[in-house]
Amino acid sequence: MGTHEPDHRAGGAQAGEARVGVRGRAWLGVVVLAAGCTTTAPSTTPATTAATGCASRVETGALPDWADAGFSDASAEIPHVLGAKGEIVAVLFAHPLTWKRTDGASNKILWVSRPAPTPSDPTSGWVSRPAPTPSDPTSGWVSRPAPTPSDPTSGWVSRPAPTPSDPTSGTDLSITATLDGVGTRLTREVRGGPGPSIIDLPHAGCWHLDLRWSGRTDAMDLVYADGH
Template sequence: MGSRGRMLLVSSVVLLAGCTSTASGGTAAPAATTATTTASTPAPCAARVETGSLPDWARTGFSGDARVPHVFSANGDIVAVLFAHPLRQVREDGSNNKILWVARADTTSPDPTAPATLVITARLDGTDTRVIREVAGGPGPSIIDLPQAGCWRLDLSWSGHTDTIDLVYAP
């Protein structure tokens, strides 16, 4: 192909999103999802609510096979257990957007100077809307209300660790 006929190729990126449980109900293993994107385009919202058993490392305080709606983070280091599903921008029934954040034990920093607070920087997909929420004491129970319906990308930071999770809030 000559210089006039050269084409500009856009590279694609394979993304991993979500997790699935093993057939025996053991620990979670990643499940691949493929998406095409360019280097300048952020990955699409990948909120994926699981309804199977929680992984072994996230079952403390639950009985039985612990089947509750939950969402895994991109790295699989933290899971959002959704006690209110779907999450809603406005909860007219008086309930809350209660989320239990459970981090893998090996993501808790032994460094006593690392902040224990879970800091959540939430961005509404496709907009410049950004809000910050904090969960005192680090991953644990919380009520996370966000100002608009839509898919939110949450950048999470706790005990010297970071991860990302996408959550959808209905109107």
């Protein structure tokens, strides 16, 4: 009887197939794992405006000397905010201001503007010089006839008188309020100029206020808290 030798080629082929199968499954696992680790960066939507915070601080001491007229106790400590230019102060009778009040109070603000300097006020920094007379030859002044608006050669331009509809030239206090970080903008008006008012704003947060009255300007920030 002949001796049967084992078919090593068949066994080697089967082992090779097994190794290929193992390597194939291993690579497939790596691909699946890599796919599972891939992430997509979330999209972001930029804010309408960048938040800058509130620059104006609520003072709780005495009012400036030029703003305490009418108060029985000039040294009384009253919450107030001074404009960036120092031209106006907001006296907060309701502090803190609240966007939606449920306590029965109101957002009452007294606006007081710094008195405008006059040439006759020696403390205002102005020096009034007496007007020379044409009969004084040593004054060095030459009297020029007053031009009339109808004379186009006089070099003068006649400016129309301001109308009440012009918020930058009227006496009313015009307030443009912008909510910090959001960009919401609205206007309020105090008829007759700086004085008592109730200023309600529709959202909590820091509001930047641009103020205009009688040809003058200033700015400040006011914080309105959440309703209670």
